Amino acid sequence: EVQLLESGGGLVQRGGSLRISCAASGFMFSSCAMSWVRQAPGKGLEWVSTISDGGDSTNYADSAKGRFTISRDNSKNTLFLQMNSLRAEDTAIYYCAKSDGYNYDSSFDVWGQGTMVTVSS
Amino acid sequence: DIVMTQSPDSLAVSLGERATINCKSSQSVLYTSNNKNNLAWYQQKPGQPPKLLIYWASARGSGVPDRFSGSGSGTDFTLTISSLQAEDVAVYYCQQYFSIPLTFGGGTKVEIK
Numbered sequence: 001e002v003q004l005l006e007s008g009g010g011l012v013q014r015g016g017s018l019r020i021s022c023a024a025s026g027f028m029f030s031s032c033a034m035s036w037v038r039q040a041p042g043k044g045l046e047w048v049s050t051i052s053d054g055g056d057s058t059n060y061a062d063s064a065k066g067r068f069t070i071s072r073d074n075s076k077n078t079l080f081l082q083m084n085s086l087r088a089e090d091t092a093i094y095y096c097a098k099s100d101g102y103n104y105d106s107s108f109d110v111w112g113q114g115t116m117v118t119v120s121s
Numbered sequence: 122d123i124v125m126t127q128s129p130d131s132l133a134v135s136l137g138e139r140a141t142i143n144c145k146s147s148q149s150v151l152y153t154s155n156n157k158n159n160l161a162w163y164q165q166k167p168g169q170p171p172k173l174l175i176y177w178a179s180a181r182g183s184g185v186p187d188r189f190s191g192s193g194s195g196t197d198f199t200l201t202i203s204s205l206q207a208e209d210v211a212v213y214y215c216q217q218y219f220s221i222p223l224t225f226g227g228g229t230k231v232e233i234k
Binding site for chain 2 (some may be wrong): 035037044045046047050057059061062075095104105106107108109110111112113
């Protein structure tokens with residue numbers, strides 16, 4: 001069964017840092033692009049970042065550029081998002097999503113359950 | 122950036138009736154090299170993560186019932202639920218994966234009338 005399991009969310013102070021993870025199983029992790037998509041409470045979906053299958057190409061939303069870093073460890077089937085200089089507006093559920101392809105130009109065919117990140121002011 | 126605009130924001134449909142959701146992109150999302158539209162639809166039920174319904178504008182995702190269909194090309198797209206079931210109550214989002222930044226529509230909430 002294809003599964004994505006996020007972890008590492010929690011409460012952090014404004015300006016602080018947090019690293020969230022996504023453990024993948026049930027598919028060839030190293031052959032798929034992976035992404036983070038977030039959803040603020042009661043709001044819609046917002047793409048945050050995508051990393052290519054091999055990790056050599058990354059893309060970020062403007063809201064994440066310079067503060068967030070996406071990475072992956074294909075030997076451990078794990079995706080990461082390092083978040084620095086956190087702001088109140090970063091408060092959201094962060095979903096890990098698998099792409100149906102090796103780069104950003106494919107749909108998200110599997111989603112994790114999400115991990116909640118709350119930034120307190 | 123490609124802006125995705127969904128309409129309506131919400132709709133109430135009787136059980137067994139048709140539901141239609143529209144999505145318009147500010148630029149074409151048609152890849153001329155393969156003649157595919159980089160457009161997906163997702164369903165999100167309360168308290169759950171999104172689920173892929175439709176990709177390439179009209180291909181159904183794995184296990185998706187055939188009452189869900191997608192159509193359109195270029196900048197105008199439609200998601201149709203041919204016969205609404207109680208379990209279809211959800212928010213539906215369109216998304217373009219043609220260019221960075223990847224963008225979603227604002228969502229359409231579907232309820233039972």
